[in-house]
Amino acid sequence: MATNGKKEDQMSSSDKPSKTLHPAYSVTNVQSMIRTLDGTKVTYTSWVKLFRLHVVAYQVLDHIDETPPPAETNPEFQSWKEPDALVLQWILSTISDNLLPRVIDNTTTTRHAWLKLENIYLRNKKARAGVLETKFCNQTLAACSSLDNYCEQLKDLAYQLEDVDHLVTEERLVLQLVRGLPAEFDTTASLINANDADWDLARSMLEDEVIRQEARQKTSQSVLVATTPQ
Structure with missing residues (x-):
């Protein structure tokens, strides 16, 4: 009887459903889906559009938007932290070598890196727009x-x-x-x-x-x- 009980325990253990892997972990080559942001060939606006499509598809949009992370004392923090590190890797893997040192420095979360890039490209808009307008209007074949x-x-x-x-x-x-x-x-x-x-x-x-x-x-x-x- 004891033997049968052990077999039943083993069967019930093997029948337990395994933990479902988050869709984000299925991404093996993010560069094939999101082109490298360099500010010229791939502009910030284009990169943001591609990145947003990607994070929506893999259910991690909350890591770049304004959704607050769980507190470190929250039991869910660890399950949030791991995919956040993964999405942060996506960002760092799809920006140019010139941008990488500016973004990676003291960056701890995906949202932090996202805001750094936003600040790099969207600050001093008027001055940057003036320079670009001049280049655009003076461009010739x-x-x-x-x-x-x-x-x-x-x-x-x-x-x-x-x-x-x-x-x-x-x-x-x-x-x-x-x-x-x-x-x-x-x-x-x-x-x-x-x-x-x-x-x-x-x-x-x-x-x-x-x-x-x-x-x-x-x-x-x-x-x-x-x-x-x-």
Whole structure:
């Protein structure tokens, strides 16, 4: 009878449901989901949007929002502290090497790191906005290595302006795109304005024009070579 009792105890113990693992622990490569924040290619606003989507999906939004943590004397503190350290690792793993020393110093919680980044990017908004506005308005195709680079520079500056509460509308973005073009793009620029083109259409029209200009240049060079006396 005692043996049977022991078997029953073993069975009941094995039948007990195991503790459910928090969804956050299933993340193995956070960099594949959240791009590295560097302030230019990936702006603060873009990074925040990606990070918020990630923490909502893995049920840890309360670690970056204003939800207060449990007191250290609370029995739930330990179960809060471990995922908080994990989310803090996500932040530190998705910011640039230049930002890392500024954020990691004396940082103890995810919320602390979150507020540090917010302070870095959103303080002195007016002064930063003035500098970015000047760069945006003075950007030209001639100053860039290619049309793609020109478009990327304008987009990056628009995103950085959004970070400091200066939203660049698509209409204004297209206007600046056209304004910074050299004279050889005058015809295409007029067509963009006449068709009230959005960003994607305007960029596509310019890409087609670049292809036409390159083709004409190759044809002219071929003709020149053919007609040059040997």
